[in-house]
Amino acid sequence: MPVYKAFILNNEISLNYEPDQKNQLVEAIKSIKMKLSNYDNLNGKISDNKLLCLLSIKLQAEILEINNNKEKENHLNKKNKSSDNKNLSLNNKLYQLQEQNKLLKEENELVNNELSKIQNQIDLITHLIKQTYEE
Numbered sequence: 001m002p003v004y005k006a007f008i009l010n011n012e013i014s015l016n017y018e019p020d021q022k023n024q025l026v027e028a029i030k031s032i033k034m035k036l037s038n039y040d041n042l043n044g045k046i047s048d049n050k051l052l053c054l055l056s057i058k059l060q061a062e063i064l065e066i067n068n069n070k071e072k073e074n075h076l077n078k079k080n081k082s083s084d085n086k087n088l089s090l091n092n093k094l095y096q097l098q099e100q101n102k103l104l105k106e107e108n109e110l111v112n113n114e115l116s117k118i119q120n121q122i123d124l125i126t127h128l129i130k131q132t133y134e135e
Helices: 019-037 048-134
Strands: 003-008 011-016
Touching: 003 019, 019 048
Parallel strands: none
Antiparallel strands: 003 011
């Protein structure tokens, strides 16, 4: 297993790593050095151990915040999926109702046509009856 040597707070640290994780390790060390530079004003005033403790607390707080955000994101994704499923269900129901409405309109039109025919027949019969009584 390869070994990576890094200097953090003027201390050499040797770390074993998997070959495919070297870039991640290098980026993590750069990030730690960058975060430690934020505490340069405390350098010499407090011990390196306390400085590392402060950094580890800050990093842990960031991890907790990221985890909390992930949980919220997962919750929102579940809610979004649920809404999508409801929308899909409502769209299907709407389509069915539109089809049913179309069929009812066609049926209504047929009934109206039949009623119109019946009305014409009634008018004809009424006319014939009137003619018969007038004669």
